[in-house]
Amino acid sequence: MTVTLLAVAAVMVVTLLIGLHGVAAMRTTSDFLVASRRVSPLLNSAAVSGEYLSAASFLGVAGLVVRDGIGALWYPVGFTAGYIAMLILVAAPMRRSGALTVPDFAEARLASPGLRRLSAAVVLVIGALYLVPQLRTAGLVLSMVSSLPYWVGVVIAGVVVSATLALGGMRAATYVQAFQFLVKLLLFIVPAVWLVAAVTPEERHTAVHPVEFTHFTEDTTVEFRVDVTLETSEAVTAATPDGGEVVIGPGEVTVEAGQTLVFPEGAPVPEVNGGGTPGGEQWHRPLLNLSDYGHPLLATLAMLTATALGTMGLPHVLMRFHTSPDGRSARRTAAFTVALLGVFYLFPGVYGVLGRVLVPGLYLSGVTDTVVVALPSQVSPGWVGALMTTLLVVGAFAAFLATSVGLLLVISGAISHDLLPGGLRRLRITVLAAAGVLVLLALPSAPLAAGMLVTWGFTVAASTFCPLLVLGIWWPRLTRTGAVSGVLVGLAGTLGAIAMALFGPPLEGWQAILVAQPAPWTVPLAFTTMVVVSLRGQAPPWSRTAMLRLHLDEPPRTSPPNR
Amino acid sequence: MPQRPKRVAVTSPQTRLAHLRGRARGRWRVPRLDPEDAERAERLYRLQRRQGLLALVAGAAALVGLPLVFAAWPVLDEVRVWSIPLSWLMLAVLPYPTMAALAFWQLYRAERIERR
Numbered sequence: 001m002t003v004t005l006l007a008v009a010a011v012m013v014v015t016l017l018i019g020l021h022g023v024a025a026m027r028t029t030s031d032f033l034v035a036s037r038r039v040s041p042l043l044n045s046a047a048v049s050g051e052y053l054s055a056a057s058f059l060g061v062a063g064l065v066v067r068d069g070i071g072a073l074w075y076p077v078g079f080t081a082g083y084i085a086m087l088i089l090v091a092a093p094m095r096r097s098g099a100l101t102v103p104d105f106a107e108a109r110l111a112s113p114g115l116r117r118l119s120a121a122v123v124l125v126i127g128a129l130y131l132v133p134q135l136r137t138a139g140l141v142l143s144m145v146s147s148l149p150y151w152v153g154v155v156i157a158g159v160v161v162s163a164t165l166a167l168g169g170m171r172a173a174t175y176v177q178a179f180q181f182l183v184k185l186l187l188f189i190v191p192a193v194w195l196v197a198a199v200t201p202e203e204r205h206t207a208v209h210p211v212e213f214t215h216f217t218e219d220t221t222v223e224f225r226v227d228v229t230l231e232t233s234e235a236v237t238a239a240t241p242d243g244g245e246v247v248i249g250p251g252e253v254t255v256e257a258g259q260t261l262v263f264p265e266g267a268p269v270p271e272v273n274g275g276g277t278p279g280g281e282q283w284h285r286p287l288l289n290l291s292d293y294g295h296p297l298l299a300t301l302a303m304l305t306a307t308a309l310g311t312m313g314l315p316h317v318l319m320r321f322h323t324s325p326d327g328r329s330a331r332r333t334a335a336f337t338v339a340l341l342g343v344f345y346l347f348p349g350v351y352g353v354l355g356r357v358l359v360p361g362l363y364l365s366g367v368t369d370t371v372v373v374a375l376p377s378q379v380s381p382g383w384v385g386a387l388m389t390t391l392l393v394v395g396a397f398a399a400f401l402a403t404s405v406g407l408l409l410v411i412s413g414a415i416s417h418d419l420l421p422g423g424l425r426r427l428r429i430t431v432l433a434a435a436g437v438l439v440l441l442a443l444p445s446a447p448l449a450a451g452m453l454v455t456w457g458f459t460v461a462a463s464t465f466c467p468l469l470v471l472g473i474w475w476p477r478l479t480r481t482g483a484v485s486g487v488l489v490g491l492a493g494t495l496g497a498i499a500m501a502l503f504g505p506p507l508e509g510w511q512a513i514l515v516a517q518p519a520p521w522t523v524p525l526a527f528t529t530m531v532v533v534s535l536r537g538q539a540p541p542w543s544r545t546a547m548l549r550l551h552l553d554e555p556p557r558t559s560p561p562n563r
Numbered sequence: 564m565p566q567r568p569k570r571v572a573v574t575s576p577q578t579r580l581a582h583l584r585g586r587a588r589g590r591w592r593v594p595r596l597d598p599e600d601a602e603r604a605e606r607l608y609r610l611q612r613r614q615g616l617l618a619l620v621a622g623a624a625a626l627v628g629l630p631l632v633f634a635a636w637p638v639l640d641e642v643r644v645w646s647i648p649l650s651w652l653m654l655a656v657l658p659y660p661t662m663a664a665l666a667f668w669q670l671y672r673a674e675r676i677e678r679r
Binding site: 071077080087088205208209284286287296297301328331335338341345474545548549551552553 | 593594595596600601603604605607608611612615618619622626627630631633634637639640643646647648650651653654655656658659660662663665666667669670673674677
C-alpha cells in the first residue's frame with residue numbers, strides 16, 4: 001500500500017508543478033493578459049468540471065447506489081442539470097456584471113453592503129457543508145489504504161489542502177483544473193471498463209438481476225469504521241481476527257468503530273441502523289430511496305430541486321466562470337460543461353451495481369463510500385487489482401484536492417475580503433484557521449454519507465443564492481430589503497431543517513423527507529419572500545438600468561490591441 | 564552582461580478593479596446606459612427571457628417527467644435490454660445526451676438572439 005500513498009503524493013507534486021510552471025511560462029504583462037482573455041470555452045469547461053467533480057461524485061454516488069439502490073443515480077442527473085439552469089439563467093448575465101462572487105454581485109446589482117456581508121456568511125455555510133464531506137471521504141480512503149485511524153486521515157487531508165493552497169498550487173488554476181479533469185476522467189473510466197471485463201459472467205448476471213442480500217454467500221470480513229447498530233432475528237456467531245467469537249443478537253447490538261468481524265457463510269445478514277438489506281424490493285427501483293422513509297417520488301423530486309437549482313449558487317463554480325473573456329463564452333462554457341459531466345457520470349452506476357454484488361459486506365460496515373476503491377482487489381487479488389486500486393485512490397484524491405482547494409480559497413476569500421477586510425497575510429492565516437475548523441467538523445462526520453452532506457450544501461445554495469441571482473438578473477423590481485429577507489428566510493429554513501434532521505427526534509414518512517431534504521419548501525419560500533417584500537417596497541429608479549446592463553451583449557470582438 | 568527585463572507585478576484587470584473597489588468601499592456609482600444601448604438591452608432582455616422560459620419549461624418537464632414515468636410504469640424494471648433492466652438504462656444513460664442536446668439548443672438560440 002506504500003505504492004498507493006506514493007502515487008497520491010505524485011499527483012500532488014504534478015499538480016503543484018503545473019501550477020508553478022503555468023506561472024513561470026508567462027513572462028510579460030501582455031502574455032498574462034492575453035492568456036487570461038483567450039481561455040477557450042472548451043478548456044474552461046474542462047476546468048469547471050475538474051473543480052466540480054468532487055469526492056462526492058468520484059466515490060459518494062457509487063456508495064449511495066450500494067446503500068440505497070439504483071435510484072441514487074438521480075444524484076448525478078441533478079448535478080448535471082444544474083449547469084443547464086446555470087446556462088439558461090445565470091452564466092452570461094453574471095459574467096457581464098463583472099462580479100466574481102455572489103457577494104460582489106449583491107453589491108453590483110443592489111448596492112447593498114449589508115447584503116454583501118450576508119452573502120459572504122452564506123458562502124461560509126455552503127463551503128463548510130461542501131468541504132466537510134470532502135475531508136471526511138479523503139480521510140476514510142486514506143485510513144482504508146494505509147490502516148491509519150480515521151482521524152489521522154482527516155488531519156492529513158486537511159494539511160494537504162492547506163499546504164497546496166499555501167504553496168500556490170492553484171496559480172494558473174485553469175490549467176491545473178483542466179488537467180485534473182482529464183486525470184479524473186481517465187482514472188474513473190479505465191478501472192470501470194477493466195472491472196466489467198474482469199468479473200465472471202455469473203457476477204455480471206447477478207449484478208443486473210439483484211436478489212436481496214439475506215444470507216452471507218461466503219465468509220465475509222467486515223471492518224467497522226463507524227459505530228453501527230446491527231439487528232438480527234436469530235443469533236449470529238461472528239469470528240474476530242484474533243480467533244475469538246462474538247455472538248450477535250437476537251435483537252439489537254451496537255458494534256464499535258475499529259472492530260473487525262468475520263461472518264460465516266450461510267449466516268443471516270443483520271439489518272443496519274434500522275434500514276433494510278441491499279438488493280431488496282426497493283433497491284432495484286429507479287427512484288430515490290431516502291433512508292427507507294417511503295415516498296420515493298417525493299424524495300427524487302426533492303433532491304432534484306436542490307441539486308438542479310443549487311449548482312448556480314456554488315461559490316467555487318461561479319468563481320471559475322470569470323476566466324471566460326465575456327458573457328458569450330461564459331454561456332458556451334456552461335453548455336460544454338453539461339456534455340463533459342455527462343461523460344463522467346455514465347460510470348458511477350457501474351461501480352455501484354458491481355459493488356453490491358462483490359462487496360456487500362461494506363454495507364454492514366455503515367460506510368459504503370469506499371466501494372469504488374474496494375472493488376479491484378475483490379476482482380483480482382494480483383498486481384492488476386493493486387494497480388487499479390492505486391489508480392482509483394489517486395483519482396479520488398485528485399477529486400478531493402481539486403474541489404477542496406477551490407472551496408477553501410473561496411471561504412478564506414469571503415472571510416478576509418468581505419467579512420473582515422484585510423491584506424494578503426490575513427488571507428494566509430485565514431486559510432489555516434478555516435482548514436483547522438473544518439477538520440474539527442469532519443472528525444465526527446464519518447457516519448454521514450458524502451452524497452447527503454453535499455446535497456445539503458446544494459440545498460442552502462438553492463434556497464438563498466438561486467433566488468437572489470435569478471430575481472436579480474431577471475426581475476427589475478427586486479429591492480434590497482426583499483433580497484435580504486429572502487436570503488435570511490431561505491437560510492433559516494434550510495439550517496433549521498438540517499439541525500432537525502441531525503439532532504431532532506426521528507421522523508417517518510413524507511415529513512421525514514421534507515426535513516432531511518427541505519428544498520421543495522425552502523426554495524419556493526425564499527422566492528416568495530423576496531417577491532412579496534420587494535413588491536411592498538419601492539425599487540430605486542436606477543434598478544431597471546442595473547438589471548438591463550446585465551443583458552447587453554459585448555460588441556463583437558476586434559483583433560487584440562497592438563503591443 | 565545582458566540586461567534582464569525589469570520585473571513588474573502583474574494582476575488581471577479584474578483583480579485591479581477589485582483592489583480599487585476594496586480601497587474605496589462604499590463608493591458605488593449609479594449604473595448608466597446610453598439610450599441606444601438601453602434600447603438594445605431592453606430588446607435582448609425580452610427575447611432572452613422568452614427563450615429562457617421555453618428552455619426551462621422543457622428541461623423541468625423532462626426532469627420531472629422521467630420519475631413520473633418510472634412511478635407510473637414499474638413494468639420498465641422488468642423489460643430488459645442486453646439483460647439490463649430498461650429503467651436502469653433510462654436513468655443511467657438517457658438523461659446525459661438529452662441534457663447535452665437541450666444545453667446546445669439553448670446555446671444556439673441564445674446566441675442567435677444576440678447576433679440580430
